[in-house]
Amino acid sequence: MISAVGRDKSLRVVRVGVFAALYVVTSTVPISMFIGASSFLALNLIITPAIAILLWPVEAFEASVIGAVVALYVAPFQAMFGPFSILLPVAGSTLGSVAYHKPKTGVIMSGYLATVIIVYMIARPEFPYWIMPHAIAAAFAAALSIMNSPTQKTRIPIYAFVSTICEQATMLIGATFILSLPWIVFATAFPLMIYERIVGTIGGSVIAYSLLKGLPKYFTD
Numbered sequence: 001m002i003s004a005v006g007r008d009k010s011l012r013v014v015r016v017g018v019f020a021a022l023y024v025v026t027s028t029v030p031i032s033m034f035i036g037a038s039s040f041l042a043l044n045l046i047i048t049p050a051i052a053i054l055l056w057p058v059e060a061f062e063a064s065v066i067g068a069v070v071a072l073y074v075a076p077f078q079a080m081f082g083p084f085s086i087l088l089p090v091a092g093s094t095l096g097s098v099a100y101h102k103p104k105t106g107v108i109m110s111g112y113l114a115t116v117i118i119v120y121m122i123a124r125p126e127f128p129y130w131i132m133p134h135a136i137a138a139a140f141a142a143a144l145s146i147m148n149s150p151t152q153k154t155r156i157p158i159y160a161f162v163s164t165i166c167e168q169a170t171m172l173i174g175a176t177f178i179l180s181l182p183w184i185v186f187a188t189a190f191p192l193m194i195y196e197r198i199v200g201t202i203g204g205s206v207i208a209y210s211l212l213k214g215l216p217k218y219f220t221d
Helices: 002-024 044-053 057-074 080-099 103-123 128-146 151-175 183-214
Strands: 030-034 038-042
Touching: 002 044, 002 057, 030 183, 038 044, 044 057, 044 080, 044 103, 044 151, 044 183, 057 080, 080 103, 080 151, 103 128, 103 151, 103 183, 128 151, 128 183, 151 183
Parallel strands: none
Antiparallel strands: 030 038
8 A cells, every 4th residue: 555655755756847848849839039049939838837837846857857858859840049058948837836836935036036137227228128037027926925825726827927037037137147148139129038938928827727626636736
């Protein structure tokens, strides 16, 4: 007979494996050009916020690391920063999971986003509009850390947005300091960035809603 502890460990392994695999599979589906490099953004951006909402922080970290490492080899076209691309889903899913499951720690994510905003504004002050979504996400995370927790229907899209923006913030650091993209590239790519984050927010929310409702015993809110 399998003990409760054994079942919990098995379920954890399954969750990590499933979402790592989903990240890899969706990494093979390009959805948007990455302006400034010969790379594409992939459909995996909908998996990062789903991981943040559905998995606890350690699981989120494990799933995103495994998925991102495998995706480097399976779909190298989406690794715009080479090995450093692993940090994108890891930051988005892990920080997003911490904020979602432990709302009082949302200030940590706000601090991370605020730091990225400041660094970007120092490096590329010519186009300040890029960091508007980041400022909104930082405000959401900070506000929810001191408010009474809203309903699940409200929390899921908010934290999906915060998670996908955290992933983008990590991408922003790479684009600014690894690729050294000039401000004009950010101005040109701004509409695409908004489109990508909308896709990430909606896609991640739909996955989270569906699994929490359809398979509630496998996921805890």
